[in-house]
Amino acid sequence: MKNSQFNTSFYYNNKWVLYNSLNNNFILLEPMVYELYEAASNENKLPEIANYHEELYDILIENGLIIKNNIDEVQLVKDLRDKIDLNEDHYHLTINPTMNCNFKCWYCYESHIKNSKLDDVNLKRITSFIDQKTSSGIKAFTVSWFGGEPLLYYKKNVLPILKYTHEKCKERDIKLSCTFTTNGYLINEEMIKDFKRYGVSGFQITLDGNEEEHNKVRYVHKNKGSYTEILANIFKLCESGFHVSLRINYTKDKLDTVHDIYNDVLLLKTSARKNMKIDFQRVWQTEDTQESRDKVLSLMSKFSTEGFKVSSVISNVDYVRNSCYADKKNHATINYDGNVFKCTARDFEGKNREGVLKSNGNIEWNQKYYDRLDAKFKNKPCLSCRLLPICNGGCSQQALEHSKEYCMYDFDEERKTEVIRNKFILMLNNIEVD
Ligand code: SF4
Numbered sequence: 001m002k003n004s005q006f007n008t009s010f011y012y013n014n015k016w017v018l019y020n021s022l023n024n025n026f027i028l029l030e031p032m033v034y035e036l037y038e039a040a041s042n043e044n045k046l047p048e049i050a051n052y053h054e055e056l057y058d059i060l061i062e063n064g065l066i067i068k069n070n071i072d073e074v075q076l077v078k079d080l081r082d083k084i085d086l087n088e089d090h091y092h093l094t095i096n097p098t099m100n101c102n103f104k105c106w107y108c109y110e111s112h113i114k115n116s117k118l119d120d121v122n123l124k125r126i127t128s129f130i131d132q133k134t135s136s137g138i139k140a141f142t143v144s145w146f147g148g149e150p151l152l153y154y155k156k157n158v159l160p161i162l163k164y165t166h167e168k169c170k171e172r173d174i175k176l177s178c179t180f181t182t183n184g185y186l187i188n189e190e191m192i193k194d195f196k197r198y199g200v201s202g203f204q205i206t207l208d209g210n211e212e213e214h215n216k217v218r219y220v221h222k223n224k225g226s227y228t229e230i231l232a233n234i235f236k237l238c239e240s241g242f243h244v245s246l247r248i249n250y251t252k253d254k255l256d257t258v259h260d261i262y263n264d265v266l267l268l269k270t271s272a273r274k275n276m277k278i279d280f281q282r283v284w285q286t287e288d289t290q291e292s293r294d295k296v297l298s299l300m301s302k303f304s305t306e307g308f309k310v311s312s313v314i315s316n317v318d319y320v321r322n323s324c325y326a327d328k329k330n331h332a333t334i335n336y337d338g339n340v341f342k343c344t345a346r347d348f349e350g351k352n353r354e355g356v357l358k359s360n361g362n363i364e365w366n367q368k369y370y371d372r373l374d375a376k377f378k379n380k381p382c383l384s385c386r387l388l389p390i391c392n393g394g395c396s397q398q399a400l401e402h403s404k405e406y407c408m409y410d411f412d413e414e415r416k417t418e419v420i421r422n423k424f425i426l427m428l429n430n431i432e433v434d
């Protein structure tokens with residue numbers, strides 16, 4: 001028997017916490033019991049634990065902390081990744097119907113293109129694509145609307161595709177999931193009726209801090225912000241049964257203003273709170289500190305206690321089981337101009353495209369797509385790392401953008417342990433991070 005490569009242990013509140021990142025389970029040991037395990041490990045006599053403490057031995061095996069010598073653990077992670085990322089039962093289509101937006105947030109990485117929208121030719125190509133995919137034997141189909149602001153030319157660009165997809169999925173008995181990443185300002189009653197009718201399930205909507213901070217970033221004009229209108233629309237959606245992921249973009253300095261958002265969302269009916277997930281996202285151009293991470297954890301606990309779901313980047317280190325859509329074979333991001341991409345966090349410039357949507361509704365992928373699918377397990381340090389089953393070098397975009405060996409945590413073993421400690425604290429606080 002040997003110790004799994006994927007074990008992490010740390011001391012917490014007078015106990016030892018053991019975690020295996022492949023099994024994704026924690027166990028707690030009294031210090032004396034841990035010492036027994038540690039001594040057997042150091043002397044390479046793991047099976048002897050059974051002679052002193054049979055129950056401990058069984059628990060260590062059950063939780064994958066000690067395994068048979070001949071197990072190739074990296075292969076297990078490769079198999080897991082293939083099962084998830086090469087799954088053929090599900091197709092995920094992201095559509096950017098426009099690159100235009102009604103706001104101009106300073107951090108927005110996309111360049112707005114005025115009057116950009118789907119023309120009739122590309123609209124037709126998208127419906128042909130949907131027709132093909134929904135007749136290819138898949139069991140589930142996801143459509144994510146992105147942009148730009150996807151609701152900007154709603155009637156011309158979005159509604160016809162919503163109707164078509166709903167009809168095809170119903171006809172072919174395919175589970176449809178349809179979500180919008182929107183700023184939430186343009187949502188109205190008529191749209192909400194359509195969303196119900198055509199199987200829309202969820203929304204991701206962002207606030208940039210409390211009312212004052214948000215309105216400095218997202219405003220209609222100098223004297224008119226958008227916080228009140230957006231929050232009212234979020235409430236309407238949650239009360240109508242839609243899931244809303246309320247993304248709070250924070251910088252270290254603005255975290256304290258989140259308490260105001262907390263007070264504002266408490267006005268939502270208790271029964272609708274389960275439909276709202278508060279998702280903390282640090283603006284990526286800003287500094288990440290332990291102090292702000294602790295504040296986020298404590299805020300998450302506060303929202304969770306009031307019946308909201310919560311999530312954050314610090315809790316979501318799970319790039320294998322919960323890999324990004326862009327890492328998956330069965331995913332495409334179709335832009336309004338017919339160019340096809342994968343990652344939605346980079347420019348949608350023609351030179352970055354990974355494919356083109358053809359007139360028959362097929363995607364002609366280029367080499368970039370195949371390179372992306374083959375990007376995992378190429379970074380040598382990951383192959384011997386204890387976090388491989390939950391990190392794996394991050395997403396495919398990160399893997400592609402590194403030409404040299406790299407580590408998401410700068411090869412700092414303490415930081416890696418901190419990732420696991422944060423997971424543990426969230427679990428202890430019963431924070432549902434879905
Ligand atoms: S940067 Fe990575 S996680 Fe983000 S959309 Fe791109 S591939 Fe996905």
Ligand code: SF4
Nearest residue numbers: 382385391393407408
């Ligand atoms: S990026 Fe770093 S932490 Fe992640 S799997 Fe690779 S070596 Fe481990």
